[in-house]
Amino acid sequence: MDSMRAAFITFLHVAILSSLACAKGNNRTSPRPPAIVVFGDSIVDPGNNNAILTTVKCNFPPYGKDFVHQQATGRFSNGKIPSDLMASVLGIKEYVPAYLGTKLSAQELITGVSFASGGCGFDPLTADLVSAISMEDQLNLFKEYKEKVKAIVGEEKAAEITNNAVYLVATGTDDLANTYFTTPFRRLEFDLPSYINFTVKSASSFVQKLYHLGARKISVVSAPPIGCLPSQRTLAGGIERICNPTYNQAAVAFNSRLSNEMQKLNNTLPRARILYVDLYTPLLDIILHPLKYGFVESKRGCCGSGTFEVTLTCNSLTTLVCEDASKYVFWDSYHPTERAYRILISNVVQRYGAFIN
Ligand SMILES: *[C@@H]1O[C@H](CO)[C@@H](O)[C@H](O)[C@H]1NC(C)=O
Ligand SMILES: *[C@@H]1O[C@H](CO)[C@@H](O)[C@H](O)[C@H]1NC(C)=O
Ligand SMILES: *[C@@H]1O[C@H](CO)[C@@H](O)[C@H](O)[C@H]1NC(C)=O
Numbered sequence: 001m002d003s004m005r006a007a008f009i010t011f012l013h014v015a016i017l018s019s020l021a022c023a024k025g026n027n028r029t030s031p032r033p034p035a036i037v038v039f040g041d042s043i044v045d046p047g048n049n050n051a052i053l054t055t056v057k058c059n060f061p062p063y064g065k066d067f068v069h070q071q072a073t074g075r076f077s078n079g080k081i082p083s084d085l086m087a088s089v090l091g092i093k094e095y096v097p098a099y100l101g102t103k104l105s106a107q108e109l110i111t112g113v114s115f116a117s118g119g120c121g122f123d124p125l126t127a128d129l130v131s132a133i134s135m136e137d138q139l140n141l142f143k144e145y146k147e148k149v150k151a152i153v154g155e156e157k158a159a160e161i162t163n164n165a166v167y168l169v170a171t172g173t174d175d176l177a178n179t180y181f182t183t184p185f186r187r188l189e190f191d192l193p194s195y196i197n198f199t200v201k202s203a204s205s206f207v208q209k210l211y212h213l214g215a216r217k218i219s220v221v222s223a224p225p226i227g228c229l230p231s232q233r234t235l236a237g238g239i240e241r242i243c244n245p246t247y248n249q250a251a252v253a254f255n256s257r258l259s260n261e262m263q264k265l266n267n268t269l270p271r272a273r274i275l276y277v278d279l280y281t282p283l284l285d286i287i288l289h290p291l292k293y294g295f296v297e298s299k300r301g302c303c304g305s306g307t308f309e310v311t312l313t314c315n316s317l318t319t320l321v322c323e324d325a326s327k328y329v330f331w332d333s334y335h336p337t338e339r340a341y342r343i344l345i346s347n348v349v350q351r352y353g354a355f356i357n
Contacts, residue, residue: 033166033217035112036087037145038096039138039210040170042118042335043221044083047074049118051101054131056119061316062303066325066338074098076118076311078302078325079338082221083114083168085345090166090356099141106152112165115141118311121175122202125186129179135171135206142213162214166356169207170221172258175199176250177226182235192250200257204265211269219356220262221277223251225284230300231333234307241299241307243287255280275352282347286329286340293343297322298329302337310334 038044042056050059057074064072066079075081080088083096092111097104099113119132127134133141150158180186180195190198207218226232227247236244255278262276290298300306304319310332313319325331326339336344349356 031164032091033164034092034161035110035165036083036090036092036096036168037112037142037165037215038083038114038116038168038170039135039142039206040116040168040221041120041132041172041174042076043116043170043173044081044096044114044168045074045076045098045116045118046081046083046096046114047098047102048100048114048116048133050074050098052117052131052133054117054119056117056130056132056311058118058311058314062314062319062321065321074101076332076335077338077341078331080341081338082170082341082345083116085341086166086168086356087112089345089349092166099145109145110149110152110161113145115145116170119174119178121171121173121179122199122206123175123179123186124202126174126179129183129185135202139206139209139213142210146213159214163216165215165217167210167215167218168221169203169210169218172199172203172223172254173226173229176223176247176254177229177232180250181232181247193253196250196254196257199254200261203258204261207262207265207274208269211265211272211274216271217273217275217356219275219277219352220258222255222258222280225280225287226251228284228287228298229334230306230330231308231310233299234333248284251280275356277348277352279344279348282344283336283340286343290329294327295329295340296327300328301330301332301334302328303332306330306333308333 049057058076059072059074061072087093087096096114097108099115115138117133119130120127124134225248227244233241259276262274266274286293287298302322302325303309303314309319314332325337328337329340331337
């Protein structure tokens with residue numbers, strides 16, 4: 001019964017996604033965006049961290065267990081990640097490649113890449129703590145990327161691509177979960193409300209710089225319910241591993257400030273279409289009501305015990321892996337499974353579809 005229900009729900013989401021992809025591909029009111037360009041952390045890093053010296057890596061099994069050829073590409077999940085799913089829904093391509101680490105074809109470059117790096121945040125200290133690529137450095141890579149696109153298609157067409165591309169910005173989780181709550185550095189300096197203001201200011205400055213480099217359609221995603229991530233339940237949820245309410249409230253406060261700031265930028269920057277995308281609400285609903293979505297487990301990840309394993313500790317030498325990751329909301333103790341991401345993206349398309357393309 002449950003598995004039939006799960007299969008049906010999966011079918012429903014696939015059907016919604018593919019009909020949207022189809023509608024967008026064939027009968028669009030606005031032209032298909034030429035490219036998708038992605039900035040952020042492990043939620044949207046397709047393997048940039050493979051190319052740098054950091055411990056935040058996952059280019060080994062069981063990561064990629066359900067990816068094409070079971071390939072561990074450096075995506076922090078069992079399969080596709082949100083940037084891939086967005087690119088697909090927008091009719092651009094099936095996968096958004098990492099900018100670093102491999103030689104990309106001209107076609108791959110002009111249809112968009114990801115600069116995201118697992119472990120980074122809007123707070124520059126967050127990337128520093130784990131030697132990830134900071135958001136500022138991701139912008140520097142974007143400048144270099146723009147030159148490459150210009151060399152391929154010429155100045156005029158390159159500017160057109162830059163102006164009409166869809167930009168996805170997804171980070172902030174690690175600022176709160178790692179930098180603020182888990183290490184002492186920022187807590188010595190800021191109380192929580194001041195840290196949230198500091199981080200949102202940094203997010204705003206990032207978006208403004210991106211705008212001044214030619215981006216117009218920028219989607220900025222919210223923080224998730226941080227207190228309900230399996231690792232945070234283990235660290236801060238007590239013996240029962242409950243969702244930590246303080247962490248969730250911090251995410252809500254951060255999101256509220258971020259949303260206001262993005263709305264303000266949308267109103268002030270000429271021709272900008274800056275969109276705050278709420279992932280908190282749909283993800284919390286999935287976590288609290290997993291059965292409704294055909295999941296059987298939302299408190300632990302599929303990898304290992306599911307309570308602490310992530311990146312280096314989720315590997316095939318030391319950990320068992322659940323058989324069917326599609327029954328789990330979380331793949332490891334920090335990152336959702338492809339199936340959870342698909343449900344989130346279909347929710348995003350339903351709520352914001354008209355704004356994104
Ligand atoms: C798609 O576009 C065609 C031609 O512009 C139009 O006749 C048709 O009604 C459209 N279909 C939908 C589903 O909007
Ligand atoms: C945070 O920023 C808001 C809006 O600018 C302001 O009203 C509030 O006082 C600030 N809070 C702190 C703790 O700095
Ligand atoms: C952003 O501003 C544009 C007008 O420049 C408006 O059409 C759009 O609805 C705004 N987006 C949001 C999310 O408010």
